[in-house]
Amino acid sequence: MHARRTGKNGSGCRIVIAGTGGQGVLTAAKLLCDAFGARGHEVVSGQLHGMAQRGGAVQSSVIIDGGISPVIGNGRTDFVVGFEPIETVRAANYVSPSTVIYMNLAPVVPFVLAQRTVLKQDDADYPDVSQLVEALSAATDHLFTLDATKHAIEAGAAKALNMVMLGCLFASDDMPCKADEFLEFIISRVPAKLKEVNVRAFRSGVEAAKSWAVGGVGP
Amino acid sequence: MSAGLQHDILQDDAGKRVCLLGNHAIVRGAWEAGVQFFSCYPGTPSSEVGDTFAAIAKDAGVIFEYSINEKISVEIAFAASLAGARSMCGMKHLGLNYAADPASTIPYVGVEGGMVIVSAGDPSAITSPNEQDQRHFTRFLYYPIFDPATPEDARRMTRYAFGFSEETRLPVIMRPTTRVCHSSGMVELGPLVTRRNELAFQKDPARYVPIPTNARRMRKELSERYRRAEELLAAGEFFPRTGHGRYGIIAGGVAYAYTTQTIDELGVGDRVSLLQIGAYPIPESVLVDFLATVDSVLVVEELTPFIEEWVTLTAYRSDRRIPIHGKHTGVFPVEFEYSPDMVEDALRDQLNLSRRENVGVAIPELPPRPPVLCPGCPHRTSFHLVGRVFGKRTVYCNDIGCYTLGYGEPLHACDTVLCMGSSISQASGIARTTGKRAVAYIGDSTFFHSGLPALVNAVQADDDITVVILDNFVTAMTGFQPSITSHGTEMPEPVCAPSGSAAGNGQDVPLEDAVRGLGVRNVFSVNPFDEEAALAALRLAKKGRGVNVVICHSPCAVNDRRIRKGNRRAPFMIDPTLCDACSLCVRVLGCPAILVTDGKYTIDEELCDGCKLCAQLCQRDAIQPVSEETR
Numbered sequence: 001m002h003a004r005r006t007g008k009n010g011s012g013c014r015i016v017i018a019g020t021g022g023q024g025v026l027t028a029a030k031l032l033c034d035a036f037g038a039r040g041h042e043v044v045s046g047q048l049h050g051m052a053q054r055g056g057a058v059q060s061s062v063i064i065d066g067g068i069s070p071v072i073g074n075g076r077t078d079f080v081v082g083f084e085p086i087e088t089v090r091a092a093n094y095v096s097p098s099t100v101i102y103m104n105l106a107p108v109v110p111f112v113l114a115q116r117t118v119l120k121q122d123d124a125d126y127p128d129v130s131q132l133v134e135a136l137s138a139a140t141d142h143l144f145t146l147d148a149t150k151h152a153i154e155a156g157a158a159k160a161l162n163m164v165m166l167g168c169l170f171a172s173d174d175m176p177c178k179a180d181e182f183l184e185f186i187i188s189r190v191p192a193k194l195k196e197v198n199v200r201a202f203r204s205g206v207e208a209a210k211s212w213a214v215g216g217v218g219p
Numbered sequence: 220m221s222a223g224l225q226h227d228i229l230q231d232d233a234g235k236r237v238c239l240l241g242n243h244a245i246v247r248g249a250w251e252a253g254v255q256f257f258s259c260y261p262g263t264p265s266s267e268v269g270d271t272f273a274a275i276a277k278d279a280g281v282i283f284e285y286s287i288n289e290k291i292s293v294e295i296a297f298a299a300s301l302a303g304a305r306s307m308c309g310m311k312h313l314g315l316n317y318a319a320d321p322a323s324t325i326p327y328v329g330v331e332g333g334m335v336i337v338s339a340g341d342p343s344a345i346t347s348p349n350e351q352d353q354r355h356f357t358r359f360l361y362y363p364i365f366d367p368a369t370p371e372d373a374r375r376m377t378r379y380a381f382g383f384s385e386e387t388r389l390p391v392i393m394r395p396t397t398r399v400c401h402s403s404g405m406v407e408l409g410p411l412v413t414r415r416n417e418l419a420f421q422k423d424p425a426r427y428v429p430i431p432t433n434a435r436r437m438r439k440e441l442s443e444r445y446r447r448a449e450e451l452l453a454a455g456e457f458f459p460r461t462g463h464g465r466y467g468i469i470a471g472g473v474a475y476a477y478t479t480q481t482i483d484e485l486g487v488g489d490r491v492s493l494l495q496i497g498a499y500p501i502p503e504s505v506l507v508d509f510l511a512t513v514d515s516v517l518v519v520e521e522l523t524p525f526i527e528e529w530v531t532l533t534a535y536r537s538d539r540r541i542p543i544h545g546k547h548t549g550v551f552p553v554e555f556e557y558s559p560d561m562v563e564d565a566l567r568d569q570l571n572l573s574r575r576e577n578v579g580v581a582i583p584e585l586p587p588r589p590p591v592l593c594p595g596c597p598h599r600t601s602f603h604l605v606g607r608v609f610g611k612r613t614v615y616c617n618d619i620g621c622y623t624l625g626y627g628e629p630l631h632a633c634d635t636v637l638c639m640g641s642s643i644s645q646a647s648g649i650a651r652t653t654g655k656r657a658v659a660y661i662g663d664s665t666f667f668h669s670g671l672p673a674l675v676n677a678v679q680a681d682d683d684i685t686v687v688i689l690d691n692f693v694t695a696m697t698g699f700q701p702s703i704t705s706h707g708t709e710m711p712e713p714v715c716a717p718s719g720s721a722a723g724n725g726q727d728v729p730l731e732d733a734v735r736g737l738g739v740r741n742v743f744s745v746n747p748f749d750e751e752a753a754l755a756a757l758r759l760a761k762k763g764r765g766v767n768v769v770i771c772h773s774p775c776a777v778n779d780r781r782i783r784k785g786n787r788r789a790p791f792m793i794d795p796t797l798c799d800a801c802s803l804c805v806r807v808l809g810c811p812a813i814l815v816t817d818g819k820y821t822i823d824e825e826l827c828d829g830c831k832l833c834a835q836l837c838q839r840d841a842i843q844p845v846s847e848e849t850r
Contacts, residue, residue: 033403037238046402055811057588068369069480070402073559074579086585093579110586111811115628118802139580
């Protein structure tokens with residue numbers, strides 16, 4: 001394993017996974033913990049925010065070889081894996097100019113907006129996604145956006161969204177293990193009938209983020 | 220509970236490193252120590268301790284129960300200890316308040332088999348009505364307390380606690396906080412104890428009965444045993460020191476983890492000495508030795524300045540007059556959780572390093588995603604119907620459970636909440652002082668937890684209250700633990716043993732029998748989804764004199780879906796040609812499955828549970844089940 005971005009005084013690899021309850025954030029964090037723990041790394045993971053109720057905001061941290069604190073300090077994450085636009089921006093406090101962000105552009109509309117609409121309150125609309133992207137672009141040059149939900153559906157199931165997002169993460173050379181090795185681990189964990197969908201979803205995430213790393217600004 | 224986790228907890232593979240949740244590490248530590256008895260009442264953030272025991276109890280040969288409440292959990296675990304068992308019980312911080320009566324005398328009587336009470340704390344009141352600092356139980360009632368910073372701490376402390384408890388005959392509190400309970404970290408498995416305590420109760424009334432003459436003798440012995448605890452802790456490994464710098468830092472709980480992190484980030488390891496406080500009472504020698512080697516101390520701990528005051532006292536008594544910083548000097552607040560950033564700012568200030576500027580990105584105003592009642596939740600239906608009958612002027616006293624989410628827009632079903640079981644007594648107090656009928660909402664599990672005495676109190680006083688018992692056959696909010704009304708309900712695999720026994724053959728206690736047995740004459744049983752019958756019962760309950768009880772039976776929608784494993788009721792859809800956007804469904808029900816986009820009303824088929832409530836409400840019959848062909 002090699003530490004990335006040692007310029008931040010710390011070592012190790014810090015990941016924030018953000019999304020809504022039901023999107024598979026906690027499962028993704030657990031897979032990372034188990035995979036790296038089994039490979040002899042030091043792993044710490046915590047719930048940074050939320051009660052994981054369906055539709056609620058959820059943030060998990062995963063810290064590989066980076067000390068014993070489950071909570072990541074402001075501006076000290078290496079990666080943000082955002083499963084949903086609003087929730088990606090809600091994790092902005094962890095972002096520094098060197099943070100790599102993978103952001104799913106498909107919104108999950110907060111139900112409070114329906115209430116706000118009928119009560120004719122302000123801010124009843126889902127924020128303009130392009131403005132959310134802009135807010136994060138101002139924070140880091142390493143922002144990669146994609147419609148990961150569409151990728152998941154094309155792979156065979158909307159529920160495979162977390163696999164697409166993990167695929168993006170493992171497209172980075174700065175992860176402490178290769179995408180194929182992690183994919184092996186996923187395969188060992190998922191039921192046989194879901195294997196193909198998960199593999200397709202993961203690979204599509206890897207491909208999408210790799211093409212960005214080659215053609216775009218890249219991580 | 221996955222088979223993999225069960226294997227991780229039970230495996231006999233000392234030295235192996237596995238990634239465990241803090242709560243799971245506690246169970247592992249107890250299993251390594253040969254725990255024989257476990258009881259609990261679920262409460263976030265402690266619940267996974269009990270749920271894990273429920274899953275392993277049979278294979279591990281541990282006597283297990285989900286108790287009716289925490290007081291009973293502590294009492295029964297103590298009796299098991301008197302019969303020789305290494306016993307443990309689990310609850311959240313507030314549960315220990317409820318159990319404080321038995322807990323206060325256990326140290327006097329003393330334990331036989333080692334006894335550990337897990338009482339999980341919740342700084343910042345993330346899932347609780349208050350935050351509180353259970354460390355005071357060591358000064359208050361002479362409990363030794365372990366305060367883990369990591370899952371590995373949680374394992375090794377729990378493992379140690381049982382033998383320590385037997386040697387001192389003191390019950391021990393294990394006090395993890397949310398950030399430890401719900402964080403995962405690497406744990407090194409220890410060897411399993413192979414010898415188990417013999418289980419038998421030896422009669423010795425002078426030893427076990429704290430009548431005043433015995434209690435006074437016990438009081439003297441307690442002081443001795445508490446001193447012995449301090450000696451043992453001084454020789455233990457719960458106060459590790461790192462570094463040799465002249466700048467002293469003393470930290471406890473998860474704040475210790477933040478502190479080690481910050482020292483690494485700042486690269487100031489050579490300037491500081493760091494002492495972890497992992498247990499209480501803090502042995503005097505530990506603090507005296509540390510204070511002698513540093514020029515000042517910063518204390519880093521969440522909630523009350525507990526370590527800070529202990530250190531200040533020790534410094535004074537040992538005539539070591541150095542600056543002690545913490546909450547009393549305004550470096551840290553007494554409220555809420557700490558964060559790595561707070562610790563970093565404090566440490567930079569103390570070490571004369573400039574603070575970081577413009578760290579992270581300011582988060583713009585974003586719509587929140589507050590917890591809400593789930594689609595299909597029977598509580599929503601009950602609130603809606605009760606509201607229609609009792610109106611806006613009635614005072615609604617609510618209780619602890621999912622139904623607290625009746626608070627605010629649009630259900631307005633929650634005017635007061637205090638603690639478990641308080642809704643009925645609060646309704647009594649309101650009704651008796653205002654002369655107007657008040658409504659109490661309480662769930663099945665909470666009713667049996669502590670609503671029973673309140674109900675019989677209301678009957679005794681003949682209060683004009685209507686108690687609505689929301690029976691969803693499960694303790695839903697803490698993770699679907701069985702409640703006493705779950706009997707006969709098929710629980711999802713792996714089966715959690717219901718209260719009463721590990722085998723789950725406890726007796727059925729119908730709510731109606733319990734309520735009538737307490738002297739209530741007007742008892743109505745309804746299915747809240749049977750609108751006509753439910754409204755008729757509620758109208759009678761409003762007109763009747765004295766205590767009226769309406770029991771709304773309907774399974775928790777989420778648990779029911781788990782049981783039915785995807786075999787769902789047909790979801791509903793809104794016919795755009797019939798919907799006139801009157802907004803009634805959204806304004807009245809607050810169901811998260813109903814969306815409004817650009818003025819157009821739709822139902823998220825994935826979220827919709829098919830409960831039909833919105834379809835019944837719609838004045839234009841625009842809401843219809845999705846037909847098989849279109850699904």
